[in-house]
Structures are given as C-alpha cells and as structure tokens.
Amino acid sequence: MANISDIGVSAAINILSAFAFLVAFAILRLQPVNDRVYFPKWYLKGIRGSPRAGRFVSNFINLDFRTYLRFLNWMPAALKMPEPELIEHAGLDSAAYVRIYLLGLKIFAPITLLSFLVLVPVNWTGDTLETMGNVTFSDIDKLSISNIPEKSEKLWAHLLMAYVFTFWTFYVLYKEYRILTHKRLQFLASENRHPHQFTVLVRNVPPDPDESVSEHVEHFFCVNHPDSYLTHQVVYNANKLANIVEKKKSLKNWLIYYQNQYERNPSNKPITKTGLWGLWGTKVDAIDYYSIEIEKLSKEEFVERERVISDPKSIVPAAFVSFKSRWGAAVCAQTQQSSNPTVWLTEWAPEPRDVYWPNLAIPYVELTLRRLLIAVALFFLTFFFMIPIALVQSLANIESIEKFLHPLEPLIEIKGVKSVIQGFLPGIVLKIFLILLPTILMTMSKIEGYTSLSSLERRSASKYYLFVLVNVFLGSIVTGTAFQQLKRFLHEAPSKIPETIGVGIPMKATFFITYIMVDGWASVAAEILRLVPLIIFHLKNTFLVKTEKDREQAMDPGCLGFAIYEPRIQLYFLLGFVYSVVTPILLPFIIIFFAFAFLVFRHQIINVYNQKYESGAAFWPAVHTRIIIGMIISQLLLLGLLSTKEASSSTPFLIFLPFLTIWFHIFCQGRFKSAFVAFPLQDAMVKDTLEKATEPTLDLKAYLGDAYMHPVFKGGEVENSLVTDEEENNPLVPTKRTSRLSSKMGSNVSSEHGIS
C-alpha cells in the first residue's frame, strides 16, 4: 500500500504535468494564429475579428513578452463574469453545467473541514494497525476507519458524521435545486420570443384515407383547439437528401484542397485515385475528377429535392403545430388529444436547432420494441463488454498483424518493437473501445427514438453513468470483470453485497487518489489545451482556407459534451460520499478537482464552446437523481463496512439513512421536477398578455414562417437564424454593464496586444 510520501510524489508529478499543460496553454493562447482555437465563441458573437493590420509576424506570433508573465490571468478573468451575464452569453445549459462543479465544492468543502477536525483525529488515535504487528500499513491507513478496532465506541463518531454529512448534502442539494428551478423559470420568463414557445411537436398522426397528413393535422387541430390553433409545418423525410448534401460538402473540401495545392505549385497538376480514400484505383486529374463528381451530386441533389417536396409519401406522419399564444401551446403540449393514446402524441417542440430529424416518424409499437432491445443491449454492454474486447485482443496479436501487413514483417520482427506492440496492443484495443463508447451510447439513444439532441444527450449520459458506476467504481473495488461481479453478486446474499464491497473500500483509497489525479486533474488540464481542435484547425487553415469565410468555417468551437463529462463528475461525487466517512484524506483531492474543473470549464464556456441547443438546464433533475444514487450507494457501503466492525449497537441506526435519502429524493422531485418538464399556464398567460400589450400588431404567422423546416432546405444554416440575431439586439439581463467589452478585456487582457 502506498505511503503518504508516495501519494505526495504522485501528486507532485501530476501537479507539475497539469502545470505544464497550463503553461503550454498560456503560451499557445497568446499567439494570434491560435486565436480562433481559443476564443471562437467571441468570433461567433461577432465581437472579435481576425487580425488585419500590423506587422506580418505579429499576425502569427505574439512578440510582446510582458504578456507571457501574466500567463495565469485567465483564471480570475474566468471568474469575473457575473452569472446573469454568463447565462446570457453562453446559455443557461452551460451556466447550469458549471454549477455542478460548484455544487461539488459546496457539498465537499465543509464536509472535508469537518472530517479533518473530527474523523482524522479519531482514526489516528485508533491504534489498531500498530498493535497488529505483522500487518504492513501506511500513514493513509492510519487516517482511515481501518485503524479503528472492532466493536469500538469510536464508531459512533463515524455514524454521527454520516448523518451530519447526509443532512448537509440534503441542505445543499435542496437549495441548489431551488436555485436552478428559479433560474430556469426566470430564464423562460425573460426569454425572447422563440418559435418553439408557440409550437408543439405532434407525432404518430394516424393515416387517413381521404386526407393528406397536412390536411388531417389542420382539421384535427382546428376542431379540437379552435381558439388557439394557428398553423403547422409538416415534416419531410429528407434524410437521403441530407446525406447527399453532406457528401457534396466533403467533396467540395477536397476540391478546394487540390485547387489550393495547384495554385501554390502550378507546375504540378494534383492527381488522385478513384478508389477508397484515394488510395486505390486508377489515377485521374484531381480537380477535374472532383468537379465532375460535385456536378453529378448537384444534379442528384436537385432531383431528390424535387422528389421530397412533391412526393406525398416523403411527408412523415408528424408535424410541428403552432398556436396563437403560448397558453394554447402549453395546453396542447400537456393534454391528451385522442382517446387512443398512441396517436396524436403531443409534446413541446424542441428548438429548431435541437430537433433530431431522423427520429420524428417512428410508430408507437416500434418505439417500445426499440427501447426493449436497447435496454437488453445496454445490460449486455455494461456487464459483458469485456468479451468482445478480449476476442479482438486475441485476434489482434502479433502473428495476425504480421500476416496482414506482410511488408512490415522485418520491422515487426525487431525485438524491441515486437514487445512494445505485444505489450500495448491489448491496452490500445481497450482504449479505442473506451474512446468509442460515448459514440456507441449515443447511437443506442438514437435508436431509442428520442426526437431532440438535448434528450439524446441526457439519455446517453445516464447510460454512460451506469457504465462508469459498474465498470470503473465497482470494477476497481471488486476486482474482476463486471460479468464476474454480476455472477458473484447473484450467488451471494443481498446483505453480504454491501459487506463485500464495503470491506474493499478503505484498501482502495490510494488507488482512487491516484485515479482522481490522473483522470480528473490531467483531463481537465488537457481540456483547456484543446490539442485536437488546435491541430485540426491548423491543418484546415493550411490546406483549405482561402477566404476569411473559409477560415470562419474551419474554426470549430465544439460544444460542451454533457453526455461524456457529466457521468464522470458523478463518479467524483460518488467517491466523495463513499470516502467522506471512511478515508477523509481523499476529500482534498476531490475538492481540488472540482475547483480546478470549475475554473477551466467556466473559462471554456465563456471563450470557446458554442451551444448546439438551449434546453434551459433540463438535465438538472437527472443530475440530482444521480447524486442521490451516489449517496445511497455510499450509505449502503458504509453499512456493510460497519457491520464487519461488529459495532452492533451503532450500526442499526444507519439503516434509516437510505430510506431518508429516498424520501428526500421523492420530495425534491415532487417539489421541483415539474418546472423542468411542464410549462405552467400562469407563466404562459403572463407572457402572452405582456406581448399583446407591447406588440399588438405582431404577425405571428409570418414570424414563425418556416422555422421548423428541415435544415437541408435552408442551406444548412440553422444556427444564425433570425431568432438568434434578435436575442443579440435585445439582451437578457436588464442591469447590464458594458459587458462584452469588459469581459473581453477581462479575459483577454493579455492577448489584446497581440491582435491590434
């Protein structure tokens, strides 16, 4: 077992490497040439432009060395922007996301303090490990509950602290849920006019022999919502068309690449091969080839476009129905329309940019079948994922590689190379799987048939959480694959399971401390460096960019990967709860993670990430639920651990904790959840009345227009619609400072010199 000094060394290494990342970031971000990688959000907002004037060199490299001295300036800058402005700048989703880190700080900072004041001295004076001569132990174990002798009265302290920590967490969670609910309601209330406020997504429109889908929808809503129905927009099955457009775009990129090459070196006409990835097939002139291909695709696109619009079969049985008022839309979204609950299904329309178009036309029976299949698949993925991995690992051994890549055989046969490959290969296969995992989970969620990107991300997050819980947390404590664990748990008494895991917990403290540093700290530091977008941007910049507009397109701000990051945060919550009573020494590491991540992600959402959609923090109930799950797991494990300590007088009191937690959860969900699901009529009425008073002449039908047209019919430019522009001109926060300028100056004060 690791000693405190071991941990110290490990911590030092990790802190140094994180520091190296930060220094690299500080240097890279000051270079004007990287400006679009590290501040794309400001470019998108139109506040920052590419450098045009000045000396040539200073357009690429920052030569003002004074700025390098203030290389950590971004940290206070990231904190400077007040939250209302942050919500306006980056959206409520992003602001709520960084609040998860803040929540971690709020929960664990007092818990850490208290456990260091109370539990660490109690554990230290336990003296069990020292009296057991033949057991090797470390200083860390002396600080953990392992140092308390069996049947000791000192375990009452741990019991008491478990209760104190639980109630403190309840308090913080409740307050946070209330704040978030308030913020969401405020956000929805102060939000500008948006098409989705007036619109309801209707799915499973029943077929009618006499009427088209469009007519049927119109008649149905004219009859059943006579006072509020306004208009509707049918949904075209434009998936094939979207594919063609996508393919054309990629071909255009290649054309530009070859044209650029040709311009730079006119003597050498670029040549490509017609086969797969340009690696096989006959050689042809690249520019001609791609021009012809694009021509062909354009024709195909035109034909397909005509077909989609004119063919009634390409209209799917779903529609976006708009109402005269928010009240009418709220009524329609929350009520059941038909006595057959599998047709005329209504729900709030997602934002136009949030719609996941391919899923709008799935019939009800198919949907339930799909969910069944995915549930089974998720179970197998979680518990049996090691089987295909092991299979691939056994196939991907050195002999089969030699067979496949025959020309490379001499190289592989070199002893060093061979052993390296043999050593790394299994790990690489696993790593590739883990990198692909979020994509796999997202695909599974898509198969489940959710209709908006935001709900897809939320579903993927919950799947990923299950995976992390089973394979990272349980898998680390109870060694062996998840499948072996499952088998073991099935053949063990339910009351034994918390014991089995509980006993393993104190021993794994050092492992998890290292894990927090390597996975938590390092990944957050890597996050801010944005190495992959940096490389891609410079590749694109070199080969594809000709005009300023090209450069704009080459810039990829990306967006917050909620489905990937949130489940990982939950792991730290879980570790914090589990070890808060058992091994408090782990807590500071978690606090550092939360603080550091809070800083970094606040910086990122201010300067980098762009929103794909705005769901108004609709994910918060799920976040809350998962934190509660972490609490219950920690309570059960503590119960198991204490029951092995045979403190029979104190342990039974722990039984009430999980029940209390479940009740707290039910209470909170009943109290707050509906604010994240339904839109209350009172609020709708208030907004409607206000709007009627201020804009009596508004032509809503014209305003809605073709907001819910498939993006492929709008040339794919959904992001910069009328709506977003309007928000720009009409800021959200009433008490606004000169926000943009100041925050720009705040966060970029050091890079300012490099630009102009």
Added chain:
Amino acid sequence: MANISDIGVSAAINILSAFAFLVAFAILRLQPVNDRVYFPKWYLKGIRGSPRAGRFVSNFINLDFRTYLRFLNWMPAALKMPEPELIEHAGLDSAAYVRIYLLGLKIFAPITLLSFLVLVPVNWTGDTLETMGNVTFSDIDKLSISNIPEKSEKLWAHLLMAYVFTFWTFYVLYKEYRILTHKRLQFLASENRHPHQFTVLVRNVPPDPDESVSEHVEHFFCVNHPDSYLTHQVVYNANKLANIVEKKKSLKNWLIYYQNQYERNPSNKPITKTGLWGLWGTKVDAIDYYSIEIEKLSKEEFVERERVISDPKSIVPAAFVSFKSRWGAAVCAQTQQSSNPTVWLTEWAPEPRDVYWPNLAIPYVELTLRRLLIAVALFFLTFFFMIPIALVQSLANIESIEKFLHPLEPLIEIKGVKSVIQGFLPGIVLKIFLILLPTILMTMSKIEGYTSLSSLERRSASKYYLFVLVNVFLGSIVTGTAFQQLKRFLHEAPSKIPETIGVGIPMKATFFITYIMVDGWASVAAEILRLVPLIIFHLKNTFLVKTEKDREQAMDPGCLGFAIYEPRIQLYFLLGFVYSVVTPILLPFIIIFFAFAFLVFRHQIINVYNQKYESGAAFWPAVHTRIIIGMIISQLLLLGLLSTKEASSSTPFLIFLPFLTIWFHIFCQGRFKSAFVAFPLQDAMVKDTLEKATEPTLDLKAYLGDAYMHPVFKGGEVENSLVTDEEENNPLVPTKRTSRLSSKMGSNVSSEHGIS
C-alpha cells in the same frame, strides 16, 4: 401427503357445504320477509315495493311450494342480463369487476385443457417417484413435475408450455385491456351530463393576505382560463358538524327504539342508564333522556352550522372549480397551473358522492411526510404483524381472563370450557386481526390523503395484495412468519430465493387445493347468503321500523368491497400461474372458483349491491398490473424449480420470460393506461359540441348549483340527487329492450308469486 381420494373427500365435503349454503339461500330468498335483504337494488331503483295486499302469512313466508323446486333458477337469471344493460343497471365499476372472474376463466380454461393434454401424461410417465422406493408419494405427486427425473429431456415440454401459457395470457390480457378501455371510453362518451365532467378539484390554494380563498380562486382562474372559467365552490371544514349530525342520528335511533318498546307495552316505561353503552350510571326515563339529548345536540348543530358558514377560517384552501365546457375542465385538470408545483394542484373532481371530504385540505409537505410514514408502517405491518398478535395472544390467556371477569371464574374453571377457550383464543385473536385488517388498511390509505373513496379503495386493495402475497402465498410455501422469511431472504443469495421457494411449490399443491375449496368456494357461497345483513335487517326491522320509510332505511344493500375481494382474486390468479406448469391438477379447482364466483357476483350486483360511486373501471390498470406481477413471480419460481432439476440445456431459455412480461406490461400501460387517467380533448370537444347543438339554452351554472356542497349541508342525502334521477329518465344504452321488467322477471321469476 394427501392422496387423490383424500382430496376427493375434501372436495365432496366442500361441495356439499357450498350446496347447503345455496339451498339455504334459495329458501331464504323466496320468503317475502327477506325480500329487502336479497333484492335491495330493485327497491332502490323503485321497481320493487313492499308487499301490501294479500293474506297476512304470505307477506312473511312463501307458501307456494312449486317455487322451491326451481331453487337454482337464479343462476341462469344472473347470466341473462346482457352486459350493456348490466352497465346501465349496476354501473361500469361493477360490470368490470365481474369481468375479472371472467378473465380468470378465459385465461385458465384453455391452459387447463392444454396442460391436461400435454403435461399430465408427461408427468405421469416420469416414473421418478416409483423408482425411489423409500419415498412416500401420492397420486397427485405423480401428476406433478416432481415425477420427472433430473436432467430429463421431458422438461422441454414444461418449458414449451410455460411459453405457450405466457403468450396465451398475454393475448387474453391484451384483449381484455382493450375491451375495458373501449368500454370505459364508450361509457364516458355516452354518459349523461354530470357535474364532475365540468369540474376540477383545486388543492393547495396558496394563502393571500388581501383576498379570501374564494376571491383568490376566482381571480386566478378568471385570469388563467379566461374563456372557460364558469364558477367555483369553496370547501368548508365541516368535519365537526358531520360528527354531530352522525351522533344525533344514532341517538334518534335509540329514541325510536324506546318509543316502540313503550308503544308495545305501555304499562312499562322504558328506563336507561346514562353511562357508557347504557350499562352504568343513574337510571332515568329513556324517552325523556334521549329527547333532551337530541334537543341539546340540535342546538349544538345549529351553532356549529352557523359558525362553519360564517367563519372564514372554516374554509379550507381547496375548491371545486367548474368550467363552461368539458374541454375547459379537461385542459385545467391536465395542465400545470403555477410555476410552483406544490400550489394550485388541479385534478379531475371525483363525483360528488365519491369525494372524501376530510382529506381535501392537506398541505403538500405534510402529504409527502404522511406517505413516507405509511410506507414504513405498511412494511412493518406486512412483515412484523405477528409480533403484536403474539403479544396479545400471550396476554389474553386464561388466567388474565379469570382475573378480569372474576364473577365468571367458576364457569371458566369447568374443564371442558377451559380447554376450549385455551384452544381457540389464539386463533380468535388472529381471526379478529384478519377481519380488522381491511379497516386498518383503509385507515392507512385515508392517512395518505387521497381525496376520493374510489382512490382510497384502490390504494387499500394494493396494500392488501402485498399482505396476501407475503403472508398467505409465501407464508404457506416457506413456513415461518414473514419476518423470518425476510431475514432468511436477506441472508440468502438472490439466485437462491426462487430455488428455495420453487422447490417448496409442488409439495404445497394439496394444501392450496384445500385452501381454494375452503377459502374460495365456501366464501363465495357465504357471500350469496348475506347472513350478517340478513340478521341486522331483521333486528332493525323488529326494533326500529315503524313506517315504510324506516324500513327503507333499515335496508342496507351494501356495496362491492373491491378493496377486500380483488386482492383475494389475485391470489387465485397467482396460484393458477404458479401451478399451471408444476401441478396442473390444481387448475380445475381454480376454474370452478372463477365460474362460481362469476355467477354469484353477477347475481349480487344485479340484485343486491348499490354503488357508492362510479369511477368508470378506473381500477383496471391496477388489476392488470397485479396479474402481471403474478405471472412474473410464477416465472421466477419455475426458473428456480427447474434449476434444481439440473436441466441445464433448457432452463436458460426461461430467463427471457420475465423480461418479455415486463416489456408486455410497459407496452400495455403505454397503450391503454392513459384512457383510465386522462380525458382526451377530442372526446371532450365532441360531447361539448353535441350538447351545444341539442341544448343551446342550457344554464350550466344553475345546473351545477351546489353539487359540490358538503353533504352535511344537504341533509346528508347525496345519493338521490338530481343527477341520478336524470340518468333514470334517460337510459344509457340506445338499443334498449324492455330491460327492467324483463330482467326483473328473469331473475325473480320464482319469487314473483310470493309478492303479489
């Protein structure tokens, strides 16, 4: 273990005793004097009157001996009434209730046939038990799965049958759910105008410093439902007043009793004692005493009535809000009103007679606390109920009784009496508890705060089901108290639990066969005899009845005890599923139960029971869910049983069954449940439009009037309101035959002679 001939003897005894009940019933029901006990429903409908003309004796005793010969005539008569007429006559609730028995027949009749054709021969030729020389076995065991040797290929037959039975049950359940949904929608659509169709119950009206509850409600709904709000009715806290009225009624009964006594025997002035139950205290003239007491209470009632109406504090923060159309009410009931989801809670108003008034004013936080407490209490009641019972049993021993009833000591000391008391006492305590159990569960449901009698019954039924499942089913198979079982299960591996129970199942077949006969057959036969109502009616008739109106009040038709009967039916479903594959010989007994109960209850709802409320078969989703639970339990137990048979090639295929069943359940609930919860806007619109066309001049406000006034303000006569009368004049079924007369003649053809 019991032999087939043992079972035969037992069956014969039970059939004979059931037959004796039926004969007793046949004789008693033909006596005119019992007419009001066995045909109260017809009296309530006003179709049948008390005999007035004719000879004196024939008013009490039926002397026409020909009628006695046709004493089983009620059976075909009970089946004669077609279902649409039955729904009109007894309500959809009752009609749906007897369909549960029919559902049992539909599921188990083909299963029985198939299992006798396939499984019984397979089991009979198993020959395991005969080869094991030293094991005693019976013919019944030879027909069960116990006779199949381990690892036998014959187990494939059982596996196949498990699948066939499951799919057959799916088919029947799905069809039945669809029929019920259809019937409910049809019922709601064809239903006459009722106040509850236009009314929404609003709870948790937030306090307002400037406005009274009534004003606040009016303003809120005028603003948020401007087009459809009509009127509202505040709720008075009249619980104390209701108590006074109740007490007064009881005193009046006593007064009448003594007045009757005095009239019959004018020489002897009746005397009573003022103390408890008239057993202690000073002697006074009974008629004077009760007259004065009633006088006192009347004054008290008047004062309280004034106070309730004038005191604003007696208005609880709840109201019945009525709308101009069903559409408006449907919208309000299904939407969220305020951004705070704990205030302005709206739900469909129950029927006026269905409202449970004391629960309308519980605040949200208290409600969640109450549910938590009741959940904990239910757990303890289910698993630990034996502890207080055993305590009472030990206290209620012979010595303490002697101490308490000192004068009776000599009597008790007689040897025979003593041993009888000692033998019966523990059993009696348990029996009393079991009789009280439904009342206890109903009280628990009331504490949970449900606002309608129908939902209270549904909640009680689910609690009772848990109790029956744990203490009757599991308790009989795994001997020992539920608490011991719980302890055992906690310390056993989850995969072992189905095995432990599964192995016990074939051995308990004979026990359950006897149980079905004693509990099922006999209780159904007792049901039709109505012994308790018969005695009470004759007591009342002798001592209290003076006028015809008094006799009407003495008649107590009672109502269908859904909360008590339904969980018991579920036990038979469960037994049927569990034994269908294991010991098919049990199935015919279940079929006889279902058929017999179907007959009896159809007769009862036609002739006896009166409805307390009409919920439109709102209980069906719960019935469906519990049948599904029974299926899953049976599948898990079969899995456990087969795994001990070591048929490793076939057993794994069973794993899919429970998952399939869960999915089927989710599918069915998604497909049908909402029809039992929400009222679709389309249907509301259709009814509104129709009404507007046929009755354009309807004054809805006057119609609604004080429909939702606390019954105590209406003199307690809720049942015979305007609404019920209207239904009478305007029958439900369009294609009506001369229904009342014919069904009366059909079902009472034999008793007709006795009346006129």
